[in-house]
Amino acid sequence: MMKQTMTRLSGERAERVEPSNLPSFEAPLRPKRQQVARACDSCRMHRIKCDNNVPCKGENCINKSPGERRTLPQAYREIDRLKQKVKELEEKLERQRNESSLVYTCARPQSFALTPPGSDSAQTPDSIGVSHNIVGKNQTIWGGVMTSTGQSPQKTWYGPSSLFYFVSRMNTYLSAIFKQLHPDDLIQLKSVAKTFATPDCNPTEDDEKTDTKDVNQTVSNEAYLTPTQEEYFLNLFWQSYHPTLVILDEAEFKRHYRSLATKPGQPRKPSPLVDIVIAVSMQVGMAVAQRNSPRVLSATEVGSDDPSIAGRIYYRRCQRLLYNEQEAPTLMTVQCHILSAVYTCCAAFQNMSHVALSLAARSAHMLGLHNKPPSDLPVATQELHRRVWWTLYAFESKVCMKFGRPFYTNADSTSCDLPAHDHRAASLAGSDFALLDENTTWLTYAFYNVELLLAARKVHTAFYERYSDFYSGNIGQVIYDDPPALGRYAEYLTTVMKPLDEWGESVPNSLKTRREGDGRYLSTDRSPIVMEQFVPPWLQRQRLLLESLYHVLKLNLYRPFICFPSTATESSSLGKTCLSHATSAAEHSIALTRIFHHVVTNTDLLVGWHEAFQWQWNAALTLAGYLFACPTSEIAPTVRESIDLSIAVFEDFGRSFGTSLGAATVMRDLAIKIDFLADILRGNNSTATLPIEPAAQSAQEPATDRCSTAADVIPSTNNIPFSQDLFSGSMNMAFSVDNSGDLDMLWPPIGNTADQWWIHTEPPGSNGLGYIFPG
Structure with missing residues (x-):
């Protein structure tokens, strides 16, 4: 029989004792350890016993949370409480997401959303792509593109209705088809806005100079026009812009201009309104002078002598004077901002034009022009207020639709009636133009111009606000990834075009351009127009x-x-x-x-x-x-x-x-x-050629009349000869902005070095048709 033994530890020795040798008396029971609900931090760290007193027997009794209970049942109860709290918070957050439409989430980090990211990444076909934003729970918004349209590389946002959005889609498609990066700069105008940061024509290297930043700097009197020259451009304004931009009272303006006169031979007093009218007129007048000049303009370099920024010193002085009217604007302030928007728009400073319109809109709201004019004003002044407000409304609507950006003005909060255009209103407008017929005058154009933009804005708003009703964002990144949804969206556009069609039927005959034969007004039947004599x-x-x-x-x-x-x-x-x-x-x-x-x-x-x-x-x-x-x-x-x-x-x-x-x-x-x-x-592979610039030919190769083959134009990265099948394959691989995807997966060998791009040159007599392609 196996003997039972037990071990007694004493120090480092252990001796084996037989059960029979144990003392006969009964050993005392070990006292039960008292459970401590809270132990101090020092005892827990050293893993030693802690009594229930404060301070305890430990050397450093530190307890940062003496009221916290640490028993196991209490811990379970605390966990259950926290789980319930998390559940309640999640339900509350979900309700807020469903109710709010102001929380935007970018669906694609590489794409540009309605609220553009602050980073300025390299301009590639993928980085200028199109994305949608998540609004609320199941609503999507059609995104836009970020692109640089001025002298600065800083990018600005343009919506899906803009030309820049369309150009970005087309550029990405061309990049995929030709296996060459096709940046936006290749399809952008070389305007003064690409050369100068402002119409003042200050080069980039001069931006650090103090004198170019000083808004109080003066211009010598010799730089301004003489009174006779100013009168020439003012008369040009009344015959050009005034009949189509009816925001001035000609008679009142001329009285104001005469009041600015000083001593004979001395320059007049400055006036922001007169200055901007002269600046706008000089854009037209100097263009006419350039047309009759023997000097030939350059297509590659637009400098400070370009007619589009003629009169810039008047524009600059106008802006300096307007700065002092921000706190107390007047009707003249609104008129100046509208004309400033015209000037910068014609000079291709698109964002500056948009900013000027926003200033005009806010100043008009400050003056209450969007409300019904006060009855104690003269009838002529009331009509002028209406014309200024609705001209601003139409102009701002046109620019916002062109850029795809939100509107500033709102017709729903407007109580101002449309301007009158009858004979009485025309006689009070301060200008002397011939009467057209019993119902139309020179003011009728302004009325129908406003009506046209009201109709177009109604269609534009109805169309783009319903984007999420047709595209949910479940397929791809934009609606072009979902052709059935795109087809339904197209059918919807047909149903909302009625306001524009009705406007076309309402235009009076006196404002219609005649057609040859049976051609119809506003039609696309390609019938030639007839410019009436006299x-x-x-x-x-x-x-x-x-x-x-x-x-x-x-x-x-x-x-x-x-x-x-x-x-x-x-x-x-x-x-x-x-x-x-x-x-x-x-x-x-x-x-x-x-x-x-x-x-x-x-x-x-x-x-x-x-x-x-x-x-x-x-x-x-x-x-x-x-x-x-x-x-x-x-x-x-x-x-x-x-x-x-x-x-x-x-x-x-x-x-x-x-x-x-x-x-x-x-x-x-x-x-x-x-x-x-x-x-x-x-299928004409043999004739699908483009001319090569002779200078690009190898020095060892004699100049011949041979043109490059299609294989030269679209180099193969896989040594596959170019053919119609290759073109079909390229079409299948082409991922434009219409569809989601990464262009890097198409042709990885393509680099971004300049010698791999199409290089355009213009030798004498080539008419801009010369090209150099990578070999």
């Missing part, structure tokens, strides 16, 4: 600008449905309505181009009219994008012909200011790419 230029210009603006607004609304080829659109064809809208955008662009081509080749009505040039630039890029997206459509030949007409229009405008010559060069470049891709698509 009609005053101001009326012809009113008719022309009213119809041109209609086509611009229409093509901007239809343009989002020009979809570039991609894997999504090829696997699931677009609906008929979507394709019809894309065709409508091209048709309105064709109509605008044909009208302008007829006008610039037969009249001088648009000489120096910078906004007309910007409309033509908008239409020309829309035509180019349509041909890239739909190269085999039925109207493709007509669209291609219209691109040539737009180049002719730009060349005519280029006789007045150099920016237009740069636009002609860009359109020639795009036309070459369009023809090149069209030849490949038709």
Whole structure:
């Protein structure tokens, strides 16, 4: 039988004792350890016993939370309490998310959302892509793009209705097709805004100088015009801008101008209103002078002598004087801000123009112009207030729709009636223009211009506010990733276009430009217009600008449905309505181009009219994008012909200011790419060539008439010969901004070095058609 033993420890020795040898008396029971509910921090750290007294027997009795209970049941109860608290907080947070529409979450870190990130990353096809934002729980907002449009590399945000958004989509598509980075700079105008930070023409290296930053610096009297010269430009204003921008009372302005006179031979007193009127007039007047000058402008460099910034010293003095009126604005303050927006817009300083409009809107609100004019004011003053407010409303609406940005003005909070345009109102307006007929006057244009922009803004708002109703964000990043949703969205646009159609039917005959034969007004039937003889230029210009603006607004609304080829659109064809809208955008662009081509080749009505040039630039890029997206459509030949007409229009405008010559060069470049891709698509591989600049040929290779082959133009990264199959493969791989994806996955070997880009040169006599391509 196994013997039981027990071990007794004493110090470091252990001896084995038999049970029989144990003492006979019973050992005392070990006392039960008292459980301590709270131990001091020192005892817990040294893992020693702690009594229930404070201070305890430990050497350093420190207890930072003496009231905290640490028994196991209490811990379980605390855990349950915290779980319940977390559950309540999660439910409360979920309710707030459902109720609030102000919490934005960027759906794609690489893309640009409605609230743009502060970082300024490198400009690549992926970084200029399009994204959507999450608003609330299941609502999405159509995002925009960040791009640099001025002299500074700082990027600014433009919405989906803007031309910059469309250009970014087209550039990314071209980058994918040609396997070359196609940055936005290749399709941007070389304007003074790209050369100078402000219309003051201060170079970048002069920004650190104190004298260029001092707003109180003065200009010598010799730099300003003489009274006779000022009168010339003021008279030009009354015949050019005044009939289309009815914010001044001519008679009142002339009284104000006479009050500024000092001693004979001395300069007049400064006035912000007079200064900005002269500055705006000089933009037109100097363009006319440049057109008649033997000096030829340059398309590659737009300097301080460009007519688009003529009169900048008057503009600068106006802004300095307006600074002192911010706290106590007047009606003249609002008028000056509106004209400042016109000046900066024509000089291509788009963001400065937008800022000037915001100042005008806020100043108008301070003066209560959005309300019904007080009855104690004279009738002429009441009508002037109405004209100023609604002209500002229309102008601001036009610019915000053009940029895709939120509106400042709001018609819902406006109690101001539309301005009158009858004979009595015209007689009180301070100008002496001929009466048109029983119901129309020179003020009628302003009325229908406001009506047109009210209708366009109504359609624009209804269209873009319903984006989340058709695209949920579950497929891809934007609506172009979901062709069925895009088709439903296109059908919805058709249902909200009625206000624009009704406006077209309401225009009086006196404001309509006639057509040859059976051509209809505001139509896209391509019928030639008829410029009536013995009609005053101001009326012809009113008719022309009213119809041109209609086509611009229409093509901007239809343009989002020009979809570039991609894997999504090829696997699931677009609906008929979507394709019809894309065709409508091209048709309105064709109509605008044909009208302008007829006008610039037969009249001088648009000489120096910078906004007309910007409309033509908008239409020309829309035509180019349509041909890239739909190269085999039925109207493709007509669209291609219209691109040539737009180049002719730009060349005519280029006789007045150099920016237009740069636009002609860009359109020639795009036309070459369009023809090149069209030849490949038709299977004419042998003729799908582009000219190579002779200077690019190797020094060892003799100059010949041989053009580069298609394989030279689109270098293969995988040593695959170029063919129609390769083009089809490129089409399948093309990820434009219409679709989510990373361009880096397409052609990883492509670098960002300058020698891998298309290098454009303009040798003498080449007409801007010379290219150097990477070998």
